[in-house]
Amino acid sequence: MKYVVILGDGMADYPIEEIGGKTPLDYARTPNMDRLAASGRIGLVKTVPDGFSPGSDVANLSVMGFDPRRYYTGRSPLEAIGMGVSLNDSDITFRCNLVTLSDEADYRRKTMVDYCADEITTAEAAELIDEVNRRLGNEDFRFYAGVSYRHLMVWNNGPHELEMTPPHDISGRTIGNYLPRGEGSDILLELMMESYGFLGEHPVNRARMERGLKPANSLWFWGQGRKPVLPPFSEKFGLTGAIISAVDLTKGIGKCAGLEAVNVPGATGNIRTNFRGKALAALEQLEAGKDFVYIHIEAPDEAGHRGELETKIKAIEEIDEKVVGEVWRGLEKFESYRIMVLCDHFTPLSLRTHVADPVPFAIYQKGWPERNNHEIGFNEQSAVSTGLIIEEGYRLMDHFIKGEF
CATH class of the missing domain: 3.40.720.10 (Alkaline Phosphatase, subunit A)
Structure with a gap:
């Protein structure tokens, strides 16, 4: 059969x-x-x-x-296995979307314009995640490029009890009420804000905007979990x-x-x-x-x-x-x-x-x-x-x- x-x-x-x-x-x-x-x-x-x-x-x-x-045990560890990423028992994984946020000066007042940045190509996204790793990666935080807008962050000995929101649930909404909450949320928010500071000016995003496409100008974390x-x-x-x-x-x-x-x-x-x-x-x-x-x-x-x-x-x-x-x-x-x-x-x-x-x-x-x-x-x-x-x-x-x- x-x-x-x-x-x-x-x-x-x-x-x-x-x-x-x-x-x-x-x-x-x-x-x-x-x-x-x-x-x-x-x-x-x-x-x-x-x-x-x-x-x-x-x-x-x-x-x-x-x-x-x-x-x-969470969404992102399943994605990590799918990507071939080796996980330690102490690792906490996070889905890491490349999203498009609006341009208000206050990060909390920005709007989720597009949870997938106009379905950014895998090749373009890989360049952006490489830049993220160069600027934000260290022995605690590792970033891995996936498919299109879907990527992964691994936090060594990171917290697990966090309240986080999938970006596709808040399309068109102001993000302030949906930012990470709980232990370690201030660190995640800082990473997101730092990413907004440099991703929008990356050559990949400048080229996308010239073609009338939305820029992938921020990271968005959600879907945390442990090795399943x-x-x-x-x-x-x-x-x-x-x-x-x-x-x-x-x-x-x-x-x-x-x-x-x-x-x-x-x-x-x-x-x-x-x-x-x-x-x-x-x-x-x-x-x-x-x-x-x-x-x-x-x-x-x-x-x-x-x-x-x-x-x-x-x-x-x-x-x-x-x-x-x-x-x-x-x-x-x-x-x-x-x-x-x-x-x-x-x-x-x-x-x-x-x-x-x-x-x-x-x-x-x-x-x-x-x-x-x-x-x-x-x-x-x-x-x-x-x-x-x-x-x-x-x-x-x-x-x-x-x-x-």
Whole structure:
């Protein structure tokens, strides 16, 4: 049996008047996902336990079969593992965004103009993080360049009990009420303020502004945590596997669980990603002997955070055609397979951040008869209508692997 999970990050949404009261998932043309839902099993899964922030870290940990209440130690250490950064037990890691802030003289009065600095390129960001390391790095603070705006800071013997806010949660707001709080927060704020003092004048940012793009003019810290430990996926489920993702967070969860992280050329984490390349890479892993592949696609989530309706619809349609369709056709060569499509969390365009509502999932196994139930498609309302809900999200993987529906 071959197993494939296809996760569209943040696909789920609320009804939007502009598209006739439908959600983007319902409005988008998704014949493959709809066929899968109509012929398989569809329902809801609660991926975020009560009391947890509805981030991709917690949600994907659940989907992969690990109870966040037992295994979650923070977002950034998972990203560190995904980046290949070696961590000591005394290290505290922080997500380090390159953001665009407004130009008020008082740092606290600045506005979060763009949490991703116009989706700065990885190459440009690497130059800026090099400069950050040169000016701010020392034996206590180490900075590591990631993908686009997503980077990492490691604080040796740093504090852990801090109150911090993801920058994508405060787009367009004055940042003063959302700056770090708690032990060591004054040091983090000083680093952020120092970064604003030199990043805006860096040649990379001057060139970006000349091209009409937003400058990545400040660091923003959040998502702190300690080195995580997960049991091997192979021991938990008895399967060899791989993970395919453009973002270090989900790569890190997979690598912590012993899955092979597969890099796909052109995978970016946004709408310009190599959708088909991810599907083909998954099939190659299965053909090479892997039992299980987890494909993560970030693009719908990015569109949700940016409030871009057309981009979110396009991302969903690209996933359906170039990932779900391609994978499903490729799986037919195998004697038996099971495929699951789902979201990790809602990223409503109206809110531009995550919410913890249960999300739709659909599972299909080779040989199940096509029911051609045209009233069932892969969307939020269809999932609700079945009455099936898995309250403990980490148990979904057990159902999927064991075929218990």
